[in-house]
Amino acid sequence: MTQDTEARIPLEDLLVFHRLARSLTSSFDLDTILRTILDHMERLIDAELWTLLMLDEEKQELYYAIAGGGEETALRDLRVKVGEGVAGWVAQHGETLIVPESVSDPRLHATGPAKLRKVHSVIALPLRGRKGTHGVIEILNPHAGQLNDYTIAFLHILADHAAIAIENANDVGRIQQLTITDDTTGLFNVRHLYDVLARELDRGHKKGVPLSLAFLDLDRFKLVNDEHGHLVGSELLKRAGQRLQELSRPQDMCFRYVLPLRRRRVRDPHARHRQGNRHGPGTRDAQGIDGHAIPHEERARTHRERKRRRLVHA
Secondary structure, three states, X not given: OHHHHHHOOOHHHHHHHHHHHXXXXXXXXXXXXXXXXXXXXXXXXXXXXXEEEEEEOOOOEEEEEEEOOOOHHHHOOOEXXXXXXHHHHHHHHOOOEEEOOOOOOHHHHHOHHHHOOOOOOEEEEEEEEOOEEEEEEEEEEEOOOOOOHHHHHHHHHHHHHHHXXXXXXXXXXXXXXXXXXXXXXXXXXXXXXXXHHHHHHHHHHHHOOOOOOOOOOOOOHHHHHHHHOHHHHHHHHHHHHHHHHHHOOOOOOOEOOOOOOOOOOOXXXXXXXXXXXXXXXXXXXXXXXXXXXXXXHHHHHXXXXXXXXXXXXX
């Protein structure tokens, strides 16, 4: 019984772990999560520099997402290839790397911050979740006595919780992106256009900033669908969207706007013999729909859509 009690984790440490887990899971914003990780690192370890690198999977490069010690601006444009230096090695192998000050390791001199200051020792841990490695925590020149078992164990707990939080934030970000993206072209959809346009018009009125809106049309696109089929037509739209994004500036936003189809007017030869006002029971509107059959909510929604379209075409 006595041995079990002595082996238990102190209550103060449990509270630290609890606050860590709560702070990392209380937000789905990636920047907030990264700042929280850096804050906990700075509280735990006394070192010259704390950095967190995120993995660009497409380029297979690590970039400095956040950094302490006043070096964030200097490190912002640096990139580390996977397999290069300390952080690159950790990202490639998915393993923790600890290089004490007494050990000479060539990887110390190949790391990004080595261009800014002399690196004597380092602790580097992978941010590894169920979907792979997302980044690396790198602590440079920790002060004497920091490389103990307790500190390393806490850093592993921090890295594990951070990886879960980053994966959750990425998943939420992908879901949010899908809701505003057109499936065929990869451009923003019309729903997002209305939201952005309203926001930008409001900003322009308040700050006096001009706003430009340009519409492009693919000539004779219907002939492509008729002669080659809709699969080829969809591929054409996809490539047109990609090319439009390539030609646009980073601050530009590209949308796919589909013009609403106009319904043919339905004429009722017996309408003249019916009683009632224009939208009363027994009459038809210009689209051939019974006026009284349209719910109030639907009429209100249609009215809002027409106002938005007039705003877009104005």
